[in-house]
Amino acid sequence: MASVAVPETDVHVFAPSGALTIGRAGSTQRELQAAADPLTIDLSGVDRIDTVGAWLIHRTIRDRGASLRGASPDVLNLLEQVAEADRGDAVGKPARINPVAELGTWAIEFARTFKGLLGFFGAVLIGFVSVITHPRRFRYNAVVRSFDVVGVRALGIIGLMSFLIGIVVGQQGAVQLQQFGAESFTINLIGRITVRELGPLMTAIMVAGRSGSAFAAQIGTMKITEEVDAMRTIGVSPIEALVLPRMIAAIIVMPLLAFWSMLCAIIGGGLFCWIGLEIPPVTYIQRIAEVVPATDLWVGLIKAPVFGFIIALAGCFQGMLVANDSEQVGLKTTAAVVQSIFLVIVINAVFAVFFASIGWI
Amino acid sequence: MSVLLPDGETPIIRVRGLENRFGDQIVHQDLDLDVRRGEIIGVVGGSGTGKSVLMRSIIGLQTPSAGSIEVLGENMVGRPEDEAKNIRRRWGILFQNGALFSTLTVAENVQVPIREYFPFIREPLLGEIAGYKIAMSGLPENAGAKYPSELSGGMRKRAGLARALALDPELLFLDEPTAGLDPIGAQAFDQLILGLQKRLDLTVFLITHDLDSLYAICDRVAVLADHKVIAVDTIDRLLQLEHPWIQEYFNGPRGRAAAA
Numbered sequence: 001m002a003s004v005a006v007p008e009t010d011v012h013v014f015a016p017s018g019a020l021t022i023g024r025a026g027s028t029q030r031e032l033q034a035a036a037d038p039l040t041i042d043l044s045g046v047d048r049i050d051t052v053g054a055w056l057i058h059r060t061i062r063d064r065g066a067s068l069r070g071a072s073p074d075v076l077n078l079l080e081q082v083a084e085a086d087r088g089d090a091v092g093k094p095a096r097i098n099p100v101a102e103l104g105t106w107a108i109e110f111a112r113t114f115k116g117l118l119g120f121f122g123a124v125l126i127g128f129v130s131v132i133t134h135p136r137r138f139r140y141n142a143v144v145r146s147f148d149v150v151g152v153r154a155l156g157i158i159g160l161m162s163f164l165i166g167i168v169v170g171q172q173g174a175v176q177l178q179q180f181g182a183e184s185f186t187i188n189l190i191g192r193i194t195v196r197e198l199g200p201l202m203t204a205i206m207v208a209g210r211s212g213s214a215f216a217a218q219i220g221t222m223k224i225t226e227e228v229d230a231m232r233t234i235g236v237s238p239i240e241a242l243v244l245p246r247m248i249a250a251i252i253v254m255p256l257l258a259f260w261s262m263l264c265a266i267i268g269g270g271l272f273c274w275i276g277l278e279i280p281p282v283t284y285i286q287r288i289a290e291v292v293p294a295t296d297l298w299v300g301l302i303k304a305p306v307f308g309f310i311i312a313l314a315g316c317f318q319g320m321l322v323a324n325d326s327e328q329v330g331l332k333t334t335a336a337v338v339q340s341i342f343l344v345i346v347i348n349a350v351f352a353v354f355f356a357s358i359g360w361i
Numbered sequence: 362m363s364v365l366l367p368d369g370e371t372p373i374i375r376v377r378g379l380e381n382r383f384g385d386q387i388v389h390q391d392l393d394l395d396v397r398r399g400e401i402i403g404v405v406g407g408s409g410t411g412k413s414v415l416m417r418s419i420i421g422l423q424t425p426s427a428g429s430i431e432v433l434g435e436n437m438v439g440r441p442e443d444e445a446k447n448i449r450r451r452w453g454i455l456f457q458n459g460a461l462f463s464t465l466t467v468a469e470n471v472q473v474p475i476r477e478y479f480p481f482i483r484e485p486l487l488g489e490i491a492g493y494k495i496a497m498s499g500l501p502e503n504a505g506a507k508y509p510s511e512l513s514g515g516m517r518k519r520a521g522l523a524r525a526l527a528l529d530p531e532l533l534f535l536d537e538p539t540a541g542l543d544p545i546g547a548q549a550f551d552q553l554i555l556g557l558q559k560r561l562d563l564t565v566f567l568i569t570h571d572l573d574s575l576y577a578i579c580d581r582v583a584v585l586a587d588h589k590v591i592a593v594d595t596i597d598r599l600l601q602l603e604h605p606w607i608q609e610y611f612n613g614p615r616g617r618a619a620a621a
Contacts, residue, residue: 022529026481050529051497051561052490059489081560085496324510325463 012036014066017045020053028053032060044070054078058086120317124247127239139245146249150211154257158206162261165198166190166268174277183277187284190269191292199262200254200300201348204307207254208340212315215246216336219319220329228320238320247312254308255301262300295360303351307344314340366395371434373398373532373564374419379428381414388414390588392428401558401565402593403575405610406585412568413457415585416534419566420454421445433531450478452532453525457540459517461509467520468505471495474527490527498523499553515546519553526557532564533557539571551577572611572619584610596620 014035020028020043041057043049058079060066071079131138173189219242222228228238266288273279279287318336322328355361366372372395379392388411396402406412417423419430421437430437435448461470471491475482482490495505498519509517518538525533538554539547555578558565569575575582575596583593586606592599600611610616 022475022479022482025479025486029486051493052529055490055493056486077560081497082493085493087492087496087502327463 011038011040013040013042015042015045015070019048020046020057021048021050022052025052025056028056032056037064037066039064039066041066041068042070043068043072043075046075049075049078051078051082054082058082062086116321117313117317120320121313123239124243124313124316127237127244130237131240131244137240139241142241142245143248146246147253149214150207150246150249151253151257154207154210155260157210158203158257158261159264161202161206162194162199162264163268165202166194166265166270167272169193169198169265170269170272171276174272184279184287186273186277187269187279187287188291190273191266191288192296194265194269195262195292196296196299197348199265200258200304200307201344203254203258203261203304204311204344205341207250207257207308208311208315208337208344211246211250212311212340213333213337215312215315216319216322216333217329219243219316220322220332223320223322224324224326224329243312243316243320246316247309250308250312251305252308254311255304258300258304262297295355299351299355299360303348306347306351310343310347311340314343365393366397370397372396372431373433374566375429375431376415376419377429379415379418379430380426381411381418381423382426387588389418389425389428392589394583394590394593396564396566397581398564399562400580401555401567401578403579403582404566404568404585405570405575405582407606410585411588412585413536416536416566416568420452420534421449450474450528451530452534453528453530454534455518455521455525455536455538457536458514459509459521461517461520461524463509466506466508467495467500467512467523468492470509470520471523471527474524478528491523494523494526495520497526497557499549515542515550518542518550522553526561529561530563532566535565535567535569537568537570539569539574544573547571547573548577554578572616576619 012035014032016028016031039060041060043057046053054075057068061068062083068079170186170190173186174183177183177185177189219228222242228242231238231241270281270284270288273284274281315336318332318339322332374394374396376392376394379389379394381387381389392415394415404412404415414423418425419432419437421440425438428438433448433451437445437448440448461467462473465473468488468491471494472487475487475490492505496502500516500519500523504512504516504520509520512520522535522538533554535554539550542550551574554565554567557563558578567574567579580595581593582596582599583590584599584604584607585591586604591604592602592607596611599607602608611620
């Protein structure tokens, strides 16, 4: 029988020995790249091979037309398996980021969130009305529980925060006012800024961080475990059962917490005035009563429930947006806090203009 | 009857005197089990008999109160983390709901074990390996670029299987792989596991409640009851035992339907 004799010198032989496994994938790949075409792969020396080794051999045969020899039936079988699972480059990668498309997606997403928030606001109003017309459906227990969680348990941290802010406002104010010899006006500064602005605002930020995030996380987790869906199928409205109690609690508790915050800040400022400026507490309290108009207190107490409403709205809304996977709970909780603090600051600015224009300066 | 292998044979998993207790509650007591190399062993038992706890003990997620566990000839109890790591790369685990990393795509999920153990393997080889593992698990071509939240339950299990196979394991642990799948999907998954086991020469440790799976693919079945493995054998021989739970399990209406 005639055979075509190919001189061994014209063909490059790659003959790995021992194990051809994932542990040697790097060096095998380098050796294969270094070997020149035409290439023959001799697998007679290989005693162990896994799919990664088989893939490297398969790829070389596919891309460079290398020939194979000395492969045992097991190795051939494995090569077949790998070849069967070969789909070229079809697996694909996530698309590249396109800045314009990103901006567009972001804008649409923003508009959609805002629309969703409005829709949610409407659903909450309907819930309010239906609870008012059917008072039996009102969930007293849930509301009282929320009072405890949102209000009572926040007293400590809000009190401490406000006390310290009162001291800092007093101290910073005194440093500046002393330059004019007007340090007694520190009392005006402390009284008016804490009652009118800092009390409600700082309380809102603390409640957003403490309770707004908790609302989003609680409702979001219930969405994932399908508790919210279960409620709907049973006929319980999630808005009435989950959202309204939290919202009512936030609206009622916020002015109380804001008032507590004002008190603590005034006490902190008073302590500073007593120690730092040697103004006795009795004089301090008298001066506070003289310089802080009642309208300031009203401004603070009118703003607070609105802030509470916004915090509960954003928290519950983001919680309801959670879907599919647990990662969303974290994302939506963050979104709830950011959104509620942002909205609170925007509304606060609107209030400032409003109260100034009606003469409550 | 003995649940152990004959003396001449070295098991791939050897559990001796395993005891697991949580407070007063005893899950396992004096549990022995041998798993033969190259077999598909099914583990069955009523709810609360500790099937998952047994698997978690074997793979080292749960430290047993007493007893010894050897996997691939290595003792696993109280092993320092860096030594255990070398044994861990020789097995793959499919958790009940896939346990895919939700922030990564399917292809990236498959690459995680490879990156961890073989950091010198880089793109494009890394992508190619993930690609054929995904194809071997029976997922469609475009699945690699998707996130787990975009997949159906069955696809998520296949993606979990692809990740379990990432390092060409010798041993594959499957925790209720067909739970929550429709009968057609479950059957396809059974055949997939059977095919992979034959082709890749795997030993499969399968926890299941699916009688069809047991009949279709398991070489032997281990029965957990009374805090221990009461029997390990082929289903035919298990049926000849007098234990009431075994009789009820395999000879109940569902058991008979699956056998038919």
